[in-house]
Amino acid sequence: MDVGQLFSVRDKVVVVTGGSRGIGEMIARGFVAAGARVYISSRSVEACQALAGELSDTGSCIALPADLSTTEGVKQLAGQLAEREDRIHVLVNNAGATWGAPLDEYPESGYDKVMDLNVRSVFLLTQALAPRLRAAASPQDPARVINIGSIDGGFHVPTFESYAYSASKAAVHQLSRHLAKFLARDHVTVNAIAPGLFPSKMTKVIMAHEEEVAAAIPLGRVGQPEDMAGIAIYLASRAGAYTTGAVIPVDGGHATLA
Template identity: 55%
Template sequence: MNNFFSVAGKVAVVTGGSSGIGAMIARGFVENGVKTYITARKLEQLQQCAAELSLLGECIAVQSDLSTMAGVDAFADDMLKREPEIDILINNAGATWGASVEEFPEAGWDKVMDLNVKSIFFLSKRLLPALRLAGNADEPSRVVNIASVNGITHPRMDNYSYSASKAAVIQMTRHMAADLRPTHVNINGIAPGFFPSKMTKHIMDHEQDIANGLPARKTGEMADIAGTAIYLCSRASNYVCGHTVVLDGGQVANAG
């Protein structure tokens, strides 16, 4: 039973890794001995985050724009040149859009779907050779897709493309896991509730009210998301396949 939760010595890629949940997961990995690549679109913020995390371990910044197929391909080509074997892929990069049904634009639909769903599928596809090389029957490589409780229950917000995209991520996680687990690539997901991030900054003024409405009486912290990601990427979760862990302080359970 020793080292069941160890991820030391592994190589990880975290998309959207310069802020919010991505940065929380990246820090957890770096502090636990994972060589961690973080990628995001904004170079200055990305480099700043990598510099801070490099004080704790090994973190490398690689700029990308995963909202287009050209960007996905360019990033995948770069990673495959850098790392022939990749143990962990965290598909976290995402976007949201808010508007009423009557006003919701096609651009807001396509932007969110392209980044939140399409990029996950095609980046995972492109990195499969490196993931398969890293995995074996006793210790498969890992893909963790970041979904959301908004893909499970009514969001109570006008974020239609976001909630639809996250529901798609949950189903895609099941589908891909069943097909790829025999090739030593294990896929699971995490559906976070309220965590401080750029996507929730518009309601941060109400954080305490949100916390008071949760059974846990608190919003998510770095240890919560990083710990769950580490579990899903360690030997302890070898037999967990195709599931999405709801990490929400009881929000979904309390939804009725």
């Protein structure tokens, strides 16, 4: 057994949505460093192009900006990928949003925004790229779909009034299982990662109290980029080829042990 090959993702074509910052950036950096050809997408053209330019100095990273909260944005990204690649080995559905407000003030527009980006776009983009995932797949080396959920999506009840976010991530977990069941026959695995607390724009308010929050996490710290890149690379490599339909918490034991 060649352990180096066991965890290799070299030369795989990887798509990371929401890839210009936060957890998406962590995953994209990991795949680029591991030798994959990585496409990153985000709504911000400037942020997407800036990160792709930086990562291209050490590997292969291409920016394809798109607003995946809309059907048109999903079609745009799928079309751009179709022009460039016949096969896609790994799709990381990471693009997401949150909205917090008291129940009596929670806006319908905010609820719809979160659900559209966090759930609807995951389904639509997976559907649109399914032919290229199938083309890259084989029994020994399946194509992979990795959806980014959250420990808020069923591992615990969130502290904050972020109703749409927790509901959307619970939906992502179940959607991942459902897709896994029916894509298995095409040699495509589907798994979800459920992160705990990682530094990002979305967690900026919480991270202002990092020491206090870290004290409540069994492993005593918040997540680091290597933690997120590591689980994604595992799922995309030969090491993760027999894992499908799983929802994997990566939270230092925060929700699962505390």
